[in-house]
Amino acid sequence: MFHYFKRAVLDILSNRFLNVITIVTIALSILVVSTFVLFFENTSRVIDSWNQGFRLVAYLGESFTPSMLPKLTAKIQAMAEAGEIRFIPKEEGLALLKQEMKNRSAFLETLEENPLPHVLEIRMKRTGLEWDEITAFAKTVEQLPQVTDVEYGQQWLGRFLSLFNLFRVTGYAMSSLFFLIALFITANTVRLALYSRRQEVEIMRLVGATDRFIITPFYIQGLIQGTLGGIVGLSILLIIFLVISLNLQESAASYMLFDIQFLSVKYWVIIIFGSAFLGWLGCYLSLKQFIKY
Amino acid sequence: MFHYFKRAVLDILSNRFLNVITIVTIALSILVVSTFVLFFENTSRVIDSWNQGFRLVAYLGESFTPSMLPKLTAKIQAMAEAGEIRFIPKEEGLALLKQEMKNRSAFLETLEENPLPHVLEIRMKRTGLEWDEITAFAKTVEQLPQVTDVEYGQQWLGRFLSLFNLFRVTGYAMSSLFFLIALFITANTVRLALYSRRQEVEIMRLVGATDRFIITPFYIQGLIQGTLGGIVGLSILLIIFLVISLNLQESAASYMLFDIQFLSVKYWVIIIFGSAFLGWLGCYLSLKQFIKY
Amino acid sequence: MLWGGDRARAAPDLLLNTYAKDEMETRDPIIRLFNVSKRYGKHYAVKDITIDVDAGEFIFVTGSSGAGKSTLMKMIYLAERASQGQIIVDGMNLDRISHARIPYLRRNIGVIFQDFKLIPNKTVYGNVALVLEAAGERSAMIRRRVMQVLETTGMADKVNAFPPSLSGGEQQRVAVARAVVGNPKIILADEPTGSLDSESAQSVLDFLMQYHDKGATVLIVSHNMQLISSTVRARSISLADGTLVGTATML
Amino acid sequence: MLWGGDRARAAPDLLLNTYAKDEMETRDPIIRLFNVSKRYGKHYAVKDITIDVDAGEFIFVTGSSGAGKSTLMKMIYLAERASQGQIIVDGMNLDRISHARIPYLRRNIGVIFQDFKLIPNKTVYGNVALVLEAAGERSAMIRRRVMQVLETTGMADKVNAFPPSLSGGEQQRVAVARAVVGNPKIILADEPTGSLDSESAQSVLDFLMQYHDKGATVLIVSHNMQLISSTVRARSISLADGTLVGTATML
Numbered sequence A, B: 001m002f003h004y005f006k007r008a009v010l011d012i013l014s015n016r017f018l019n020v021i022t023i024v025t026i027a028l029s030i031l032v033v034s035t036f037v038l039f040f041e042n043t044s045r046v047i048d049s050w051n052q053g054f055r056l057v058a059y060l061g062e063s064f065t066p067s068m069l070p071k072l073t074a075k076i077q078a079m080a081e082a083g084e085i086r087f088i089p090k091e092e093g094l095a096l097l098k099q100e101m102k103n104r105s106a107f108l109e110t111l112e113e114n115p116l117p118h119v120l121e122i123r124m125k126r127t128g129l130e131w132d133e134i135t136a137f138a139k140t141v142e143q144l145p146q147v148t149d150v151e152y153g154q155q156w157l158g159r160f161l162s163l164f165n166l167f168r169v170t171g172y173a174m175s176s177l178f179f180l181i182a183l184f185i186t187a188n189t190v191r192l193a194l195y196s197r198r199q200e201v202e203i204m205r206l207v208g209a210t211d212r213f214i215i216t217p218f219y220i221q222g223l224i225q226g227t228l229g230g231i232v233g234l235s236i237l238l239i240i241f242l243v244i245s246l247n248l249q250e251s252a253a254s255y256m257l258f259d260i261q262f263l264s265v266k267y268w269v270i271i272i273f274g275s276a277f278l279g280w281l282g283c284y285l286s287l288k289q290f291i292k293y
Numbered sequence C, D: 001m002l003w004g005g006d007r008a009r010a011a012p013d014l015l016l017n018t019y020a021k022d023e024m025e026t027r028d029p030i031i032r033l034f035n036v037s038k039r040y041g042k043h044y045a046v047k048d049i050t051i052d053v054d055a056g057e058f059i060f061v062t063g064s065s066g067a068g069k070s071t072l073m074k075m076i077y078l079a080e081r082a083s084q085g086q087i088i089v090d091g092m093n094l095d096r097i098s099h100a101r102i103p104y105l106r107r108n109i110g111v112i113f114q115d116f117k118l119i120p121n122k123t124v125y126g127n128v129a130l131v132l133e134a135a136g137e138r139s140a141m142i143r144r145r146v147m148q149v150l151e152t153t154g155m156a157d158k159v160n161a162f163p164p165s166l167s168g169g170e171q172q173r174v175a176v177a178r179a180v181v182g183n184p185k186i187i188l189a190d191e192p193t194g195s196l197d198s199e200s201a202q203s204v205l206d207f208l209m210q211y212h213d214k215g216a217t218v219l220i221v222s223h224n225m226q227l228i229s230s231t232v233r234a235r236s237i238s239l240a241d242g243t244l245v246g247t248a249t250m251l
Ligand SMILES: Nc1ncnc2c1ncn2[C@@H]1O[C@H](COP(=O)(O)OP(=O)(O)OP(=O)(O)O)[C@@H](O)[C@H]1O
Pocket: C040, C044, C045, C063, C064, C065, C066, C067, C068, C069, C070, C071, C072, C114, D164, D165, D166, D167, D168, D169, D170, D195
């Protein structure tokens, strides 16, 4: 095995042009995939943080008294979808309403009695819920004894969610598509590199080399090329990211109410392994064509 | 020229393997770029349609009478940022408020007099406005004589806009980055294809061919490869798009409150020209390396 | 045709004769061709050839350009499959040999290709060593054998050169070195002296003769009549338009 | 060395002698080398060579393997630049020739490369026609010339074959055809008969002789003594280790 590895390294050194081209192509393909993943991850993260802002508002009937609160809260908390629950007494509700209405709030002062009900604000536990799930959850909450009505984004929220889910699905589909394309491009490049070495392969066969003897160093080369390509691609992305995020932080610091973050170590590992696999598979697909008796 | 074109076509036919590989690589690169552009365009379009939903609400003082409306409207319309303007008389405002407050609206029935002011709802003309511009516009509107106060999304809107602008900038940056990568990958592939033909080029030189005689067919080939690659890439995208959008329309028709649209003809033309340019430039960058005396 | 023109090799010849007598009766055919033909399109490159080559024979194959000499060689080391007929090499029927056995067949055959077939981006050393590496030899042994064989072919000072920077004759001598480095049972030499001056040509022939003396079966395709006629105890096979038109043994 | 062994060309010879007498005094050197050397690393492939070749001369270049014959040829058609010294070909100083003029220099020189240098994915026709296409000839004229020259070299029935499917000798004859198709002033033939049997070799030589008779200057690198000695009125230049060791004129 070591012997094959040595031959693979020697071969890389004596075919520098072909190897550099292949590694650069793999690096660029990885750059596309990882740039997109980075973009998609950050956008998803920001959207998720918004998404968490969505809440159900449950209006409590006249029959409700604050002493019932712990029991009601526990009941709701038992539901899978429910996250944080906040109780807003009608006094606080009125204050909020005044604040909300601003210019139109003068008349509220003239009221003798607080006309508002008590309210429970329920946040969603998971992000990325489907519209169906939210509707179902709302129905369940509405059926609780003290709850008279449930209000949630309705139309607007449905639209928002379907968009986000579409965004998410498209994002994953595109990541896969880009990975597939990277694979094809890599295979193509490896195929071209091998094409210009087909005579060499033919000569090796003619002097009595077995398939294994010929193929193994190519596979090892593919793995090395893939790994190097992955590292180079990721490094380029990191550099671009650092340059851009530094600039953004300077010029647009005031608008930046969220962080953009680089890919996590988990992704680094996935990308580099994926890239090594890419190099190997590129070899596999191409060698099939050139190594035949 | 026709003579060169004929030689280029003959050459493509006699180097089918190399040409198919090159065209496939260009097609895949174009597929990446145009998939991203498609994704980005659709997302932007949806976001824009939301963005257009943002509006300034100008509260009109006691001094305002409906007869002043045309003059005031004209004044606001003269401002660059102002789009559609809607006048909401206080009666309509009260009706809307009742609807908005739903469960809490019972007390509104008890009011003797309508406590609300008349309101002007001003939509933005352009999309993608910066937070600064909106603030400035709001200030100008507030200074108009009959206007007592202006309300707009504030904090939330600022955050939303900065996100969208970042999304937009990143999108354009990524389109450019992907185009650049496509360029490099194409150049790499062309370089590899030429590498395996370097002997042929060398032989042509040795039997007295001028640079121009050798190079011109390669350039024409590059243009042909680029154009074919562009058409193939775009066709693949169209097929993927049709398959996916048909499936989406079936399974998720209820959630789809917006259309996803394919790239416009303008983009087709840009992409195919870009791709032809890619093929040509790939040739240009690679030939420099191989054609030297 | 008996004895060739000027012969510089008297001593080895004596030895050869003794050796030949001892073995004469026990020798079996190592290469057998029965009605072998090779067709490209409608054209027969080789047509209905039947020959037996005994182990340890020394054979010249002659014939004009395009007569089918190289094609005949190619079928023996299985670079081309015969269209018709049967070929048996070293006990293996080439028609039925499994894919995985082909490398082992080829390790028994040292080929000097007409167009040399050196790998351009491997050094002279690397090209010659490849044969032994592919056969899984240990590196110390490889080094010794390769240097020894390059020494004898006069290419020792070019071990680190790459084939494109060698002269035609130098490339040919590397090709000769590579063909014999594995001590093959059979040596197929397709025009091994075409790029060489008469002196170098003679020394390559002497070199191949040494391997023959050690027991190898040697087939040489050659146009060089002077060389052919200078060689003792060689059989000469003559092709024309793909068919066998004559055999002669010089004794 | 005077007249070679068997000579089949009596009639053209007479013609040649008349032609030679008329022109003898007016001929200028078409190739001039002054103290030309070519160094690769520390090694001199060609060392301090000075020769004048007259227009219309017929020259054999001999020397053992690695003597520098091919390198000398390469410097004349500028595949390699001389390390030292001056080369003047057809009035052009190769040291000072502009990049753009090189193709025009090469169109005056027909080269038969030692390794043929045929383009593998062009047909025989395409390979030969390339020279005329590059020179911008009209296609009717190209077709006629190419077919004519392939006819004479005996390759007319292989016009649509690709070089890898040709025998060694066939490839060499295509290389010969390509070298002469443009009617060059100078023909440089590097071992043009190495893969050919003696009969084909003689016909290639006769063929080159025809161009010489029409006024071309011919330089042939060859190891084939029989061929050399059969040729009348040729000068013979001998190299050893890169230096000129002898000149002889056969008359
Ligand atoms: N792959 C092929 N496809 C088609 N024809 C071929 C192929 N290989 C050889 N031939 C033809 O078969 C004939 C015999 O070729 P071969 O190479 O055996 O000749 P040869 O005797 O070696 O000649 P030379 O002395 O010139 O090398 C030739 O006419 C050649 O064109």
